[in-house]
Structures are given as C-alpha cells and as structure tokens.
Amino acid sequence: MAGSGTAHLRDASASLLRAENIVVEFPIGSTGLKVHAVSDVSLDLLPGETLGLVGESGSGKSTTGRALMQMPSPTSGSVLLEKHDLTKLSGSELREIRPQMQMIFQDPISSLNPRRKVTDIVAEPLRIWKRGTSAEQAALVDKTLESVGIDPEGARSRRPSEFSGGQCQRICIARSLMLEPKLLICDEPVSALDVSVQAQILNLLQDMKERYGLTMLFIAHDLAVVKNVSDRVAVMYLGKLCEVGNPDRLYASPAHPYTKTLLDSIPPPDPDAPKGDFAGLSGEIPSPVAPPSGCRFRTRCPNAKELCAQVEPVMTEVGEDHFVACHFPLEGTAVSL
Amino acid sequence: MTDTSPHSQNSPLLEVRNLSTSFRTERGVVHAVDDVSFVLERGQTLGVVGESGSGKTVLSRSVMGLLPDRNVIREGQVLYEGTNVIGYNEKQMSHVWGAEMAMIFQDPMTSLNPVMKIGKQITESLRHHLGVDKEEAKATATALLRQVGIPEPERRLNEYPHQLSGGMRQRVTIAIALACGPKILFADEPTTALDVTVQAQILDLLDDLQRDRHMAMILVSHDLGVVASRTDEIMVMYGGKVVEQAATSDLFRSMKMPYTEALLRSIPRIEHPSHTRLEAIPGRPPNLLSPPKGCNFAPRCRYVQEKCLNEEPPLESASGHAWRCWYPVGSEGNREALARNTAAGVPVGVPAPGAMSSAGSN
Numbered sequence: 001m002a003g004s005g006t007a008h009l010r011d012a013s014a015s016l017l018r019a020e021n022i023v024v025e026f027p028i029g030s031t032g033l034k035v036h037a038v039s040d041v042s043l044d045l046l047p048g049e050t051l052g053l054v055g056e057s058g059s060g061k062s063t064t065g066r067a068l069m070q071m072p073s074p075t076s077g078s079v080l081l082e083k084h085d086l087t088k089l090s091g092s093e094l095r096e097i098r099p100q101m102q103m104i105f106q107d108p109i110s111s112l113n114p115r116r117k118v119t120d121i122v123a124e125p126l127r128i129w130k131r132g133t134s135a136e137q138a139a140l141v142d143k144t145l146e147s148v149g150i151d152p153e154g155a156r157s158r159r160p161s162e163f164s165g166g167q168c169q170r171i172c173i174a175r176s177l178m179l180e181p182k183l184l185i186c187d188e189p190v191s192a193l194d195v196s197v198q199a200q201i202l203n204l205l206q207d208m209k210e211r212y213g214l215t216m217l218f219i220a221h222d223l224a225v226v227k228n229v230s231d232r233v234a235v236m237y238l239g240k241l242c243e244v245g246n247p248d249r250l251y252a253s254p255a256h257p258y259t260k261t262l263l264d265s266i267p268p269p270d271p272d273a274p275k276g277d278f279a280g281l282s283g284e285i286p287s288p289v290a291p292p293s294g295c296r297f298r299t300r301c302p303n304a305k306e307l308c309a310q311v312e313p314v315m316t317e318v319g320e321d322h323f324v325a326c327h328f329p330l331e332g333t334a335v336s337l
Numbered sequence: 338m339t340d341t342s343p344h345s346q347n348s349p350l351l352e353v354r355n356l357s358t359s360f361r362t363e364r365g366v367v368h369a370v371d372d373v374s375f376v377l378e379r380g381q382t383l384g385v386v387g388e389s390g391s392g393k394t395v396l397s398r399s400v401m402g403l404l405p406d407r408n409v410i411r412e413g414q415v416l417y418e419g420t421n422v423i424g425y426n427e428k429q430m431s432h433v434w435g436a437e438m439a440m441i442f443q444d445p446m447t448s449l450n451p452v453m454k455i456g457k458q459i460t461e462s463l464r465h466h467l468g469v470d471k472e473e474a475k476a477t478a479t480a481l482l483r484q485v486g487i488p489e490p491e492r493r494l495n496e497y498p499h500q501l502s503g504g505m506r507q508r509v510t511i512a513i514a515l516a517c518g519p520k521i522l523f524a525d526e527p528t529t530a531l532d533v534t535v536q537a538q539i540l541d542l543l544d545d546l547q548r549d550r551h552m553a554m555i556l557v558s559h560d561l562g563v564v565a566s567r568t569d570e571i572m573v574m575y576g577g578k579v580v581e582q583a584a585t586s587d588l589f590r591s592m593k594m595p596y597t598e599a600l601l602r603s604i605p606r607i608e609h610p611s612h613t614r615l616e617a618i619p620g621r622p623p624n625l626l627s628p629p630k631g632c633n634f635a636p637r638c639r640y641v642q643e644k645c646l647n648e649e650p651p652l653e654s655a656s657g658h659a660w661r662c663w664y665p666v667g668s669e670g671n672r673e674a675l676a677r678n679t680a681a682g683v684p685v686g687v688p689a690p691g692a693m694s695s696a697g698s699n
Contacts (some may be wrong), residue, residue: 056532057503164621195559196386196637198616199603206612221532228605228613247611265537266607267562271585280535282501 005315008323052230060239067072102176106188112160127265166197245322255324348419351377356413384564387574439514443526445506449498457493504535576633585657593660
C-alpha cells in the first residue's frame with residue numbers, strides 16, 4: 001500500500017484529531033469504475049499543532065480535508081475528534097459537534113454571500129447556535145473583526161464586494177473563529193491572494209492560532225508557504241501520503257523522491273542560484289481511476305525498481321519525527337538551498 | 338508585416354515609448370498603464386513583475402492591441418521593427434497577431450475553444466497567415482505538438498481540450514502561439530494555473546523554444562522566482578507605473594525601489610526555518626481611480642518621508658538601472674529616512690514628523 005501505514009501517528013490519547021485509514025472513492029456514473037481520490041490516509045493532529053498538507057492538484061489533499069469535516073464522510077476509515085468517531089455519528093450528533101471544526105476556503109470572495117452585510121455574515125454562526133443576546137453577539141463580532149485587522153466601525157454595514165480579496169479572507173477568518181473552534185481546516189487560504197497580501201494573512205493565521213489556541217490543518221500546494229506555517233508537514237501524491245515529518249528536517253533532507261522533485265521544482269527568487277542537475281519530473285500524474293499498482297509514484301520515479309510495482313511501501317521511520325513510504329528512501333540527499 | 342519600414346533591420350524588434358492606457362469607467366478614468374517605455378531586442382526576454390492591478394496584463398494587451406476601442410485611451414508609441422502599430426485597425430493588426438506577435442494566457446482552459454478539435458485550433462492560424470493547404474497544415478500541427486512535448490500528437494489532433502490535463506493544454510496553447518513563427522511571444526502568467534512540477538516543465542520548454550527560434554519573449558508574472566532565472570531584464574510595475582527596471586542580475590543584486598525590496602522580503606522562502614515571521618507589506622495596492630498624490634507606494638513604505646506623500650518621484654536611472662523613489666534603497670538618504678522613522682516609532686507608511694532637511698540623494 002503506497003503511502004499507507006500508521007507508523008507516523010502518535011499516541012492516540014494525546015491527539016485532538018486522529019484519522020485512520022481514510023478512503024474516499026467517487027463512483028463514475030454507472031460504469032462501475034471509481035475515482036480513488038484518497039486511499040488509506042492516516043493523519044493525526046496534537047492540540048495546538050499545525051499540520052501542513054502539501055501536494056499537487058489531484059493529489060487528494062482537499063478531499064482529505066473535506067473527509068475530516070465529513071463533507072462528504074469518507075467511504076471507509078475513522079475520524080476521531082477527541083473521543084468521538086465522526087464517521088459513526090448521526091446527522092444531529094454531527095451537527096452538535098461541527099462548531100468545533102471550521103473551514104476556510106481558497107476563494108474568499110465566493111465564500112461570502114455578496115448580498116449580505118459583513119456584520120450579518122460574521123454573526124451568523126452565533127445566531128444559528130443562539131449564543132448570547134444580540135448585544136453580546138454584536139460586541140463579539142466587533143471584537144473578532146478587530147482582531148483580524150478589519151475596522152468594525154467602517155466594515156459592519158458594508159458588503160463583501162466593497163472589500164479586497166485579502167480583506168475578504170480576513171472576514172472569512174473572523175467568521176470561522178466566532179464559535180471558538182478547536183480545529184481550523186484551511187484549504188489553500190492564500191493561493192488566490194497577491195504576494196504582498198499573502199504574508200499578511202499568513203501572519204494573521206499565526207497570530208490567531210496563538211490567540212485562540214487553534215489546531216490547524218493547512219492545505220496548500222506552495223511548499224514555502226506550508227513550511228512557514230507548519231509544525232509538521234505531510235506530502236501527498238495521488239491519494240496517498242508519501243512523507244511526513246518535521247518541516248525543517250523534511251525540507252533539508254527529503255527522503256521520498258517525490259518530495260525532492262517538488263522541492264527542486266521551485267524556482268528560487270535569485271538569478272544566481274545554482275541550477276543543479278535537476279532533470280524535472282517527466283510525464284503526468286496518472287489517472288486516479290486506475291492508479292498504478294504498488295507504489296503510486298513509481299511510474300514517474302527515477303529510482304523505481306520491480307519491487308515498487310509489486311509491493312506497496314509502508315510508512316517507516318527514517319529519522320526523528322520523519323517518516324517515509326518508499327522502498328528506496330533517499331539518504332543524506334540534502335537539497336541545495 | 339506588410340509595410341515594413343526601410344530601416345527596420347536597424348531598429349530594435351520592439352520599442353515602446355511612453356505608452357499609457359486608460360479605461361473610462363462609470364466611476365472615472367482608470368490609468369491602468371502610465372507612461373511605460375522599454376526596448377526589447379531579438380532573442381531577449383523581458384520579465385514584467387507586479388501584483389494584480391499593477392497594470393502588467395493591460396500593458397501586454399495594450400502593446401499587442403488586444404484591447405477594445407470603446408472606452409479605452411491608448412497614448413504613446415509601440416514601434417514594431419520601427420513601425421508604429423498604435424492606430425492600426427483590427428484588419429491591419431490581424432497580420433501582426435500570430436505571425437509577428439503571439440500570446441499565451443494564464444488559464445489554458447479558457448483560452449482554448451472547448452468545442453473545437455485541437456488540430457483545427459492549431460491549423461486555423463497556419464491556413465490564415467501562411468495560406469498552406471490542409472495536408473501541410475496538419476503535418477505542421479503534428480510537428481508542433483511533438484515539439485512542445487505532447488505524446489502521440491497525431492491522436493491528439495482529433496481530441497478536444499477537455500481530454501487533456503492542464504499542463505498539456507498549456508502546451509497546446511504554446512503550439513498555437515508558435516504556429517506561425519512569431520518574433521515576440523507574450524507569456525502572461527503562463528504557469529500560474531499549473532502545478533509546480535508542471536511549471537518547471539513549461540518554463541524549460543519555453544526556454545528551449547525561444548533559443549531554437551531566436552524569439553523574444555515578454556514574461557509577465559507575479560512570481561519573482563519565475564522571472565529570476567528566466568529573464569534578461571526585469572520591469573517591476575506598481576499601480577500602473579514602472580517603479581524599477583534593470584538587468585535581472587542587477588535588480589536582484591542591488592534593488593533600489595523599496596517596493597521591490599518589500600515584495601522579495603514578504604515571500605516565504607523555502608530555505609528559511611519553519612515559523613519565520615514574514616515581513617508583510619501593510620495596506621494594499623493603490624486605487625487607480627484616485628491614486629495618491631505623491632509616490633504610489635508611499636502609504637505602504639517603511640522609508641516614507643513627507644516628501645514622498647506630496648511629490649511624485651520621477652523615474653531616475655543610472656547605468657541601465659531605473660527606479661522611481663526619492664530615497665532609493667542603499668542610498669544615504671534611504672538610511673537616514675529609515676533611521677528617522679525608526680527613531681520616531683511611526684508605523685509603516687507614516688513619515689516621521691518634521692521636514693527632512695535635504696532632498697533624497699542617490
């Protein structure tokens with residue numbers, strides 16, 4: 001099982017969220033074929049930790065995030081939020097637990113209702129859950145808007161179209177914090193933003209994490225962004241985890257050939273940077289309808305051998321808090337940074 | 338082009354002089370591109386860097402004459418091989434498009450016709466510009482697809498865009514753009530919609546094609562990393578204006594414009610340890626309907642002085658490096674400005690009180 005196994009999971013009693021062997025499959029019409037979007041992925045998050053989930057489009061990273069939120073629920077596997085297995089809860093039980101998990105999406109403008117005022121958008125979670133009087137709600141809205149860097153006085157009665165993308169993302173963050181969630185899932189929260197605004201939002205998320213004691217799953221395709229925000233990084237490819245570990249160690253000496261390729265593909269903002277002997281990745285990501293046997297990366301891997309086609313590698317520890325699912329992990333191949 | 342001027346061989350391939358482009362809107366006139374000049378020689382690559390709203394896309398469209406006539410004001414000159422193509426009508430431009438200048442766009446899905454076979458989309462311009470027959474056009478199209486690295490090109494000719502991946506689609510748009518052997522390729526964020534591994538493939542492909550064909554390229558991107566290793570010269574745009582322009586190695590070695598410096602500092606870098614605090618640029622880009630009186634970047638600049646808020650800095654240049662700042666990075670004036678602002682404890686974008694005695698020296 002390429003990228004399967006649970007060696008990288010930590011003590012179950014200490015984790016806030018623990019997802020084991022999640023599988024998400026989507027049937028294709030009545031053909032009997034299935035899209036294997038996520039295949040046996042296990043993840044855990046300790047309280048206060050940020051896990052960065054990185055991968056290219058089609059790797060299943062967003063589907064994984066949504067499977068944790070139970071929208072939709074995974075085909076199989078378990079998702080434990082503290083003691084509750086979310087996959088086994090009934091609709092109303094799940095609804096009771098949902099305020100503890102919130103999500104932020106990629107496009108901040110389309111995730112806000114253009115017809116509603118900012119104050120209504122941000123106060124809605126409180127209204128739905130009937131928390132506090134309307135005066136208390138208004139006070140909390142103001143306080144939260146203030147904390148995400150939006151002036152409540154000017155913003156309250158305006159609509160999303162009057163704000164820039166960065167400001168809309170701040171409003172989305174404010175809304176997600178209203179119910180004081182334990183877990184925040186951020187799906188590409190900065191990829192639609194300009195570089196100068198991206199840094200503001202990343203810093204804000206960091207501040208909010210400290211202020212509200214959040215645990216975050218940060219899904220993104222940008223490796224530098226993920227490294228910046230994460231306490232732990234998981235690399236995904238075609239519905240499987242390739243490598244999990246401490247960001248500094250994982251980036252300095254990637255053990256999975258795919259991770260190394262990803263890192264080598266990033267153009268450094270420096271014309272004098274050595275180009276190295278990077279050959280690039282050939283071919284394309286295979287179809288998730290009929291993924292390759294054995295290791296899913298083998299069709300594009302420069303080191304693939306026969307074993308890789310036959311046996312799926314399992315997560316194994318290669319260093320302190322550094323796990324890889326590869327039969328022939330790279331050793332001491334420090335990336336030239 | 339039909340009416341090439343006699344001295345075309347001596348003129349640069351493309352020279353843009355004082356090009357301004359404005360849009361008339363309900364809320365007023367937006368100066369999207371303001372007084373931009375540059376020269377592009379054969380085989381060279383010019384990088385245009387800027388954030389959304391900086392005018393980089395409007396600039397390339399304006400140069401290519403791809404903007405509508407209604408409510409668009411274009412001023413200045415666009416000299417292609419010595420001939421001004423501003424004022425050309427659509428019929429005249431149609432000889433330029435594809436054959437002389439071609440463009441590839443950010444989103445390969447929307448720039449391809451979803452209901453037309455790929456083969457037809459490539460052969461269309463071949464038949465129009467070069468007047469070749471069907472069989473020959475098809476053979477050329479197959480060769481082009483092979484050249485841009487598409488496997489089984491004969492089969493792909495009969496497929497539709499939705500049957501290809503994003504990277505493959507972008508390869509098709511490149512094949513279409515190159516079909517008639519243009520001398521200039523405008524690549525507007527060609528890799529922004531693509532994955533990082535595919536981005537590397539496409540940039541390498543563009544590099545190779547450019548070298549083989551001795552083609553000039555204008556590479557528009559918001560990503561300093563993308564332009565750093567792929568360009569000869571870089572133009573940084575902010576709020577419709579060129580704020581810094583220099584040879585690529587020069588620009589990265591000695592940045593003069595505080596905006597360029599701030600932009601580079603705000604990017605998370607892969608070599609920095611995890612949780613490094615980012616030096617974000619506060620505020621947001623200027624509103625082009627009512628741009629600030631002085632320097633466009635002043636409200637977000639950490640070196641800002643009174644003068645910056647009141648007087649607009651001109652584009653100054655020394656030995657091929659141009660910048661638009663009263664207190665350029667690395668100058669004595671800049672160090673003093675920062676020291677004053679730090680001492681006064683003012684937030685970024687607010688000048689230290691009291692007039693600065695001397696004007697910024699370089």
